[in-house]
Amino acid sequence: MLDAAIRESIRSARDLFEEGAGGAGPSGVPQTAAARAAAAIEHQLALEAGHEIDLDALSELSGRESSDEEPLAKGKAKGKAGAKKAKGKAKKLTKKQLRRSATQEELDARRAVKAEEKALRHKLGRKLTYAEKSTLALHRHHPELKDAWGDLEAKLDIVTPKRAEQPSRLKVTLLPFQQESLYWMRKQELGPNGGGLLAVSMSCSCMGKTIQMISLLVSEPGKPNLVVAPTVAVMQWRNEIAAHSDGMNVLVWHGANRESKASALREYDVVITTYAVLESCFRKQQSGFKRQGKIIKEKSALHTFEWNRIILDEAHNIKERATNTAKATFELQAKYRWCLSGTPLQNRVGELYSLIRFLGGDPFSYYFCKKCPCKSLHWKFTDKRHCDDCGHSPMQHTCFWNNEILTPIQKNGMVGPGKTAFKKLRILLDRIMLRRTKLQRADDLGLPPRTVVVRRDFFSPEEKELYLSLFSDAKRQFSTYLDAGTLLNNYSNIFSLLTRMRQMACHPDLVIRSKNNAAAFAKENLGEATVCRLCNDIAEDAIQAKCRHIFDRECIRQYLDASIEEVPACPVCHLALTIDLEAEPLELAENTSVRQGILGRLNIDAWRSSSKIEALVEELDSLRRQDATTKSIVFSQFVNFLDLIAFRLQRAGFVVCRLEGTMSPQARDATIQHFMKNVHVTVFLVSLKAGGVALNLTEASRVYLMDSWWNPAVSPAMDRIHRLGQHRPVQAIKLVIEDSIESRIVQLQEKKSAMVDATLSTDDSAMGRLTPEDVRAG
Numbered sequence: 001m002l003d004a005a006i007r008e009s010i011r012s013a014r015d016l017f018e019e020g021a022g023g024a025g026p027s028g029v030p031q032t033a034a035a036r037a038a039a040a041i042e043h044q045l046a047l048e049a050g051h052e053i054d055l056d057a058l059s060e061l062s063g064r065e066s067s068d069e070e071p072l073a074k075g076k077a078k079g080k081a082g083a084k085k086a087k088g089k090a091k092k093l094t095k096k097q098l099r100r101s102a103t104q105e106e107l108d109a110r111r112a113v114k115a116e117e118k119a120l121r122h123k124l125g126r127k128l129t130y131a132e133k134s135t136l137a138l139h140r141h142h143p144e145l146k147d148a149w150g151d152l153e154a155k156l157d158i159v160t161p162k163r164a165e166q167p168s169r170l171k172v173t174l175l176p177f178q179q180e181s182l183y184w185m186r187k188q189e190l191g192p193n194g195g196g197l198l199a200v201s202m203s204c205s206c207m208g209k210t211i212q213m214i215s216l217l218v219s220e221p222g223k224p225n226l227v228v229a230p231t232v233a234v235m236q237w238r239n240e241i242a243a244h245s246d247g248m249n250v251l252v253w254h255g256a257n258r259e260s261k262a263s264a265l266r267e268y269d270v271v272i273t274t275y276a277v278l279e280s281c282f283r284k285q286q287s288g289f290k291r292q293g294k295i296i297k298e299k300s301a302l303h304t305f306e307w308n309r310i311i312l313d314e315a316h317n318i319k320e321r322a323t324n325t326a327k328a329t330f331e332l333q334a335k336y337r338w339c340l341s342g343t344p345l346q347n348r349v350g351e352l353y354s355l356i357r358f359l360g361g362d363p364f365s366y367y368f369c370k371k372c373p374c375k376s377l378h379w380k381f382t383d384k385r386h387c388d389d390c391g392h393s394p395m396q397h398t399c400f401w402n403n404e405i406l407t408p409i410q411k412n413g414m415v416g417p418g419k420t421a422f423k424k425l426r427i428l429l430d431r432i433m434l435r436r437t438k439l440q441r442a443d444d445l446g447l448p449p450r451t452v453v454v455r456r457d458f459f460s461p462e463e464k465e466l467y468l469s470l471f472s473d474a475k476r477q478f479s480t481y482l483d484a485g486t487l488l489n490n491y492s493n494i495f496s497l498l499t500r501m502r503q504m505a506c507h508p509d510l511v512i513r514s515k516n517n518a519a520a521f522a523k524e525n526l527g528e529a530t531v532c533r534l535c536n537d538i539a540e541d542a543i544q545a546k547c548r549h550i551f552d553r554e555c556i557r558q559y560l561d562a563s564i565e566e567v568p569a570c571p572v573c574h575l576a577l578t579i580d581l582e583a584e585p586l587e588l589a590e591n592t593s594v595r596q597g598i599l600g601r602l603n604i605d606a607w608r609s610s611s612k613i614e615a616l617v618e619e620l621d622s623l624r625r626q627d628a629t630t631k632s633i634v635f636s637q638f639v640n641f642l643d644l645i646a647f648r649l650q651r652a653g654f655v656v657c658r659l660e661g662t663m664s665p666q667a668r669d670a671t672i673q674h675f676m677k678n679v680h681v682t683v684f685l686v687s688l689k690a691g692g693v694a695l696n697l698t699e700a701s702r703v704y705l706m707d708s709w710w711n712p713a714v715s716p717a718m719d720r721i722h723r724l725g726q727h728r729p730v731q732a733i734k735l736v737i738e739d740s741i742e743s744r745i746v747q748l749q750e751k752k753s754a755m756v757d758a759t760l761s762t763d764d765s766a767m768g769r770l771t772p773e774d775v776r777a778g
Contacts, residue, residue: 109140112140113136113137113140116136116139117133117136120132120136124416126416129407129408129411129412129417130407131403131404131407131408131411131417132417134370134398134403135403135404137370137371138368138370138398138400138403140370141368141369141370141371141372141373142363142368142373142375144363145363145368145400148363148364148400149404149424149427152427152428152431153427156191156192156193156431158430158431159184159187159188159191159431161180161181161183161184161434162180162183163176163179163180163183164179164180164182164183164186164219165179166179167182167215167218167219169218169219169245169246169247170214170215170218170219170244170245171243171244171245171246172211172244174211174212174215177436178211178212178215181198181200181212181434181436182212182215182216182219184196184434185198185212185213185216185338185434186216186219186220188432189220189336193359193360193431193432194335194336194337194360195309195336195337195338195339195359196338196339196359196432196433196434197315197338197339197340197341197344197355197359197429197432197433197434198212198213198338198339198340198341198433198434198436199341199342199344199433199434199435199436200212200340200342200435200436209313209340209342210236210237210240210313210340211240211244213227213311213338213340214240214241214244214245217241217245217248217269217270217309218245218246218248221269222308222309222335223266223268223269223270223308224265224266224267224268224269224270224271224307224308225269225270225271225307225308225309225310225311226270226271226273226302226307226309226310226311226332226334227270227271227272227273227311227313228273228274228275228278228310228311228312228313228329229272229273229274229275229313229314230274230275230313230314230317231254231274231276231665231668232659232665232668233313233314234252234254234272234273234274234665235252235665235666235668235669236669237272237313238250238252238272239669241270248269248270249267249268249269249270250268250269250270250271250272251265251268251270251271251272252272252273252665253265253271253272253273253277253302254272254273254274254277254665255664258277259301260301261301262301262302262304262305265301265302266305273302275317275318275325278302278325278328278329279323279324279325279328281298281300281301281302281303281328282300282302282303282324282327282328282331283324283328284297284298284300285297285298285299285300285303302332303328303331303332303333305333306333306334306335307332307333307334307335308334308335308336309334309335309336309337309338310329310332310334310336310337310338311338311340312329312338312339312340312341312358313340314340314341315339315340315341315344315355315358316341316343316344316345316351318354318355318358319351319354319355320351320354321353321354321357326354326357326358329358330357330358330377337358337359337360339355339358339359341355344433349405349406349409349410349425350402350406350410352425352429353365353399353401353402353406356401356428356432357377359432361428361432363375363400364400364401364404364428365377365399365400365401366399366400367379367397367398367399367400368397368398368399368400369387369390369392369396369397370396370397370398371390371392371396372390372392374387374389374390374392374397376389379397381394404421404424405421405424405425406421408420408421409421409422448728448729448730449729449730450729450730450731450732451729451730451731451732452731452732452734453731453732453733453734454733454734454736454746455615455619455733455734455735455736456736456737456738457611457612457615457735457736457737457738458611458737458738458739459505459611459737459739459740460610460611462508463504463508463610463611464739466504466508466512467501467504467505467740470500470501470504470511471501473497474497474498474500474501477493477497478494478497481493481494498741501740501741502707502741502742502745503638503641504740505612505707505737505740505741505742506610506612506636506638506641506706506707507609507610507612507613507641507644508610509598509602509607509610509644510598510638510640510641510644513598513601513602514598514640515601528600528601529600529601530542530550530586530600531550531597531599531600532550532551532552532555533549533550533551533571533572534551534552534555534556534559534571535552535555535650536599536643536646536647536650537552537604538600538604539551539552539555540552541553541554541585542585542586543556543579543580543581543583543585543586544579544583544586545570545577545578545579546577546578546579547570547572547573547575547577547578547667549570549572549573550586551579553581553585556579556581557581559571560577560581569670569674572658573663573664573667573670573671574657574667574670574671574673574674575666575667575670597639597640597643598640598643598644599643599644599647604647607647609644609648610644611737612706612735612737613644613645613648615735616634616645616649616704616706616735617648617649617652619704619733620632620649620652620654620682620683621652623702624654624682628682629679629682630682630700630701630702631675631681631682631683631684631699631700631701631702632682632683632684632700632701632702632703632704633683633684633686633697633700633702633703633704634683634684634685634686634704634706635686635687635688635703635704635705635706636685636686636687636688636706636707637687637688637689637707637709638707639660639661639687641706641707642658642685642687645685645706646658646685649683654682654683655680655681655682655683656681656682656683656684656685657671657674657675657681657683657684657685658671658684658685658686659671659672659684659685659686659687660687661687661689672697675697675699675700676697676699684697684700688709701728701729701730701731702730702731702732702733703730703731703732703733704732704733704735705732705733705734705735706735707742708734708736708742708745708746709745734746
């Protein structure tokens with residue numbers, strides 16, 4: 001009677017289950033909470049009574065793998081093969097038999113694991129690493145991973161570049177290496193990858209990776225195509241598509257008044273936008289924004305439909321996988337995907353993951369569960385404790401990339417598992433990446449020689465005293481963190497200390513007169529005065545132009561009177577100048593949102609230069625005496641340092657212009673054209689992040705790097721001038737202060753260069769030059 005009641009209850013639960021099955025679980029089986037609860041109750045009643053139960057009926061109702069305490073889950077986890085065997089014949093087990101079966105199954109699984117680990121340990125002749133044990137665990141539920149690398153090597157041939165025909169719709173003639181790149185890109189789009197990574201380290205703008213992608217766009221037409229680029233490169237992409245293609249409809253999707261309808265974007269051949277705009281659209285779609293006390297979510301036009309082709313220019317902008325920018329690119333839909341970068345690897349091997357993830361590498365960018373067949377592109381743990389798909393803990397899930405590549409290299413360097421991981425990485429990169437260097441294609445390029453000079457100077461006695469004082473404070477603070485065991489918790493503070501030491505090597509005022517540190521160093525607080533952007537002096541009668549730049553009224557009046565143009569340009573951003581000369585004078589409180597820079601916090605009359613700035617003035621003055629028409633570019637990471645350099649150079653009689661990160665794409669383009677077309681403008685001051693990439697400045701033949709960054713990838717700043725179109729010998733000068741942190745940074749750059757070369761180069765000897773310490777440091 002009880003047995004009949006149980007069976008009737010199970011049938012009722014099944015009916016309820018079928019009626020309420022509106023959605024499907026991760027395994028594809030519909031499920032409701034009521035049905036699972038009913039099944040659990042009947043299961044327990046049957047076990048307590050010692051009756052036989054119908055496992056097929058219960059497993060159908062469960063719809064998902066149960067917890068580890070329930071033996072039923074063990075049988076269910078066997079996958080499709082087990083399900084097929086059981087079909088048509090219900091297994092009848094008592095409570096005692098069920099427990100014995102589950103225990104035996106668990107023991108068999110453990111024995112199998114131990115046997116596999118023992119065999120691998122015997123084969124390698126050493127203890128297994130955690131990553132190797134995880135690999136064996138993954139193989140039990142993901143057999144397709146057992147020979148993932150061998151399958152990749154066997155089934156996907158490396159595309160050997162050959163010369164393609166010149167596209168008829170391209171107005172410029174491709175060089176031989178560019179024809180080879182076009183052939184390779186066409187083949188990649190026909191293959192399973194549907195795109196790839198074009199690592200053109202020569203950074204040739206109008207004849208490099210940009211023109212190669214334009215040749216692909218015109219030879220393999222289809223719309224719409226999306227180009228995501230740094231802000232500084234947006235106008236360059238638009239100008240080059242217009243100059244080298246015929247009839248392509250291009251939209252620059254940037255600014256507050258950009259088109260909001262996705263249907264309108266579909267009408268263009270190419271849509272060009274920036275990483276910042278892409279991230280903003282994605283954030284508003286995912287998290288929303290606050291308006292009138294309410295959270296409003298706005299659908300992203302870029303993520304609404306499938307693009308024909310997506311091109312990420314300077315793709316290393318998504319190197320950090322956890323950032324919103326990277327996530328925004330991952331969610332884009334496209335038929336073909338491309339990454340363009342002269343420096344796909346800057347600091348560590350793990351940075352390549354984001355590029356692989358964007359390109360859609362399967363299984364290399366997926367997360368896998370070690371206890372079941374669960375597989376996902378996303379780390380999905382809403383409650384932070386259980387997988388949204390399978391219910392297992394985060395400890396049971398691992399990223400295939402981390403397990404196979406990143407962890408072995410980080411833990412072992414170039415020894416044992418690390419060496420094997422490097423070989424696996426080479427197998428993958430050979431099939432998705434085409435690398436081009438100036439050295440490889442020197443004959444095709446015909447570029448003039450380039451020399452790199454490191455100029456080493458020393459502190460003045462006053463600068464040395466200040467630097468040593470700051471260095472002692474930094475050492476004392478570091479020792480405090482070390483003794484307290486809080487070193488990792490204070491990473492940002494340590495980085496701030498190192499940054500201050502770098503700034504002190506450039507000019508003491510960058511530390512002493514900075515907004516954050518002024519109270520700790522300066523005895524007197526001069527406040528922040530309004531500075532005229534024309535003369536870099538205090539603006540006694542300040543007025544503001546429409547472009548938000550501030551000038552002294554008399555200075556800008558004289559500038560307008562001397563101008564011969566019908567519509568004078570702003571002397572800062574070089575857009576059309578609109579300013580009211582009769583406007584009321586500005587007070588500092590009224591324009592606090594406008595950047596005044598460090599000059600407003602200095603006593604200009606008593607200001608003194610630094611050893612590094614004077615070294616630059618000496619170099620430029622010597623160059624001016626040799627050839628007054630030679631143009632130079634001065635790079636620095638610190639915008640305040642550029643303020644001081646501009647002030648000193650203008651006093652020395654140099655005409656300068658500046659490229660700043662706050663400029664709009666139109667202002668940047670106008671400033672670049674002003675520098676290129678005016679002979680008397682001989683010095684271009686550029687913020688490293690604003691213009692270290694995607695600039696074509698072949699009018700200049702000298703580059704000065706005023707401060708060194710931690711990774712060697714900033715060297716492409718030198719390539720802004722050493723590219724096709726350059727006919728004069730190029731010289732790059734690094735200014736370094738001896739006995740300072742800069743000397744150590746130069747050594748670090750050399751180590752990281754070796755790591756990048758070993759990872760991306762096809763030459764095995766490059767890997768041999770890399771020490772385990774270099775790999776771990778990266």
